Amino acid sequence: MRIGELARRTGVSERSLRYYEQQGLLVARRTDGGHREYPEMAVDRVVHIQELYAAGLNSRTIYKILPCMRDSDGGPSESATPQLVEELTSERARIDRMITDLLRSRAVLDEVILTASGEPAQPSAEAA
Amino acid sequence: MRIGELARRTGVSERSLRYYEQQGLLVARRTDGGHREYPEMAVDRVVHIQELYAAGLNSRTIYKILPCMRDSDGGPSESATPQLVEELTSERARIDRMITDLLRSRAVLDEVILTASGEPAQPSAEAA
DNA sequence: CTTGAACCTGACATCGATGTTAGCTTCTAC
DNA sequence: GTAGAAGCTAACATCGATGTCAGGTTCAAG
Numbered sequence: 001m002r003i004g005e006l007a008r009r010t011g012v013s014e015r016s017l018r019y020y021e022q023q024g025l026l027v028a029r030r031t032d033g034g035h036r037e038y039p040e041m042a043v044d045r046v047v048h049i050q051e052l053y054a055a056g057l058n059s060r061t062i063y064k065i066l067p068c069m070r071d072s073d074g075g076p077s078e079s080a081t082p083q084l085v086e087e088l089t090s091e092r093a094r095i096d097r098m099i100t101d102l103l104r105s106r107a108v109l110d111e112v113i114l115t116a117s118g119e120p121a122q123p124s125a126e127a128a
Numbered sequence: 129m130r131i132g133e134l135a136r137r138t139g140v141s142e143r144s145l146r147y148y149e150q151q152g153l154l155v156a157r158r159t160d161g162g163h164r165e166y167p168e169m170a171v172d173r174v175v176h177i178q179e180l181y182a183a184g185l186n187s188r189t190i191y192k193i194l195p196c197m198r199d200s201d202g203g204p205s206e207s208a209t210p211q212l213v214e215e216l217t218s219e220r221a222r223i224d225r226m227i228t229d230l231l232r233s234r235a236v237l238d239e240v241i242l243t244a245s246g247e248p249a250q251p252s253a254e255a256a
Numbered sequence: 257c258t259t260g261a262a263c264c265t266g267a268c269a270t271c272g273a274t275g276t277t278a279g280c281t282t283c284t285a286c
Numbered sequence: 287g288t289a290g291a292a293g294c295t296a297a298c299a300t301c302g303a304t305g306t307c308a309g310g311t312t313c314a315a316g
Contacts, residue, residue, distance in 0.1 A: 055236040108183040
């Protein structure tokens with residue numbers, strides 16, 4: 001399929017798909033005229049990439065992870081280097097820190113709301 | 129005091145202090161020569177601004193909040209408009225969403241780590 | 257062959273707080 | 287009065303994924 005269809009089927013913009021390719025996350029054969037040609041599997045691969053983005057990883061990290069994941073592209077599933085695992089673990093720590101920060105932020109904000117409104121703002125659904 | 133001392137005492141860079149002024153978060157008298165001159169209270173104010181930034185608010189939102197807290201060292205604050213309270217509450221909701229997203233991100237990442245680090249590639253063609 | 261949709265590359269814009277630099281001016285201690 | 291520290295403004299850079307535009311090429315259908 002070509003880029004328009006892939007975009008439609010994944011919900012990812014064409015711009016982003018080209019960007020993924022530029023970052024080495026996604027490959028495409030080309031027609032004689034230079035148009036990108038994707039196999040069916042590309043849909044899964046893009047979905048997978050989206051999941052990793054949703055995990056808060058950046059393209060550089062995703063690039064390193066992808067070869068280790070059970071392939072959406074038929075390639076061999078290389079096992080991760082200890083270094084990569086370490087890197088992922090530190091990513092996890094980073095996310096942990098962000099969560100901690102946000103919890104604190106929310107508490108501060110609650111206090112601000114309390115002060116500003118003079119009324120106890122009924123706490124909405126706790127997301128923790 | 130002047131900007132250098134304020135920066136030193138708050139731990140905020142001079143650049144940021146000037147930025148705060150530009151955003152209307154902080155005011156300063158000027159000497160004849162144009163140098164900024166801050167009162168003692170500025171220290172508290174900057175600390176307060178920092179707290180709000182730490183709460184994940186942006187300068188525009190902080191700008192709207194500050195008048196309601198202007199006399200953090202004294203007098204009664206102007207009471208917040210219902211609109212502001214509503215806005216803060218929606219900020220809180222935004223933070224809640226971010227926390228939720230991050231928790232999910234962390235779970236995804238945990239799975240990635242698990243897969244990448246040890247778990248042998250799943251079913252089907254197994255070369256183990 | 258022609259037309260219009262789809263695609264291509266490349267480049268600039270965005271958002272936000274802050275870093276950094278450049279070129280001047282002011283303040284202060286001597 | 288002078289040196290040098292400290293301040294001033296203005297402007298550009300950053301980071302990252304994505305939007306968007308411009309100008310040109312290819313594809314597919316009539």
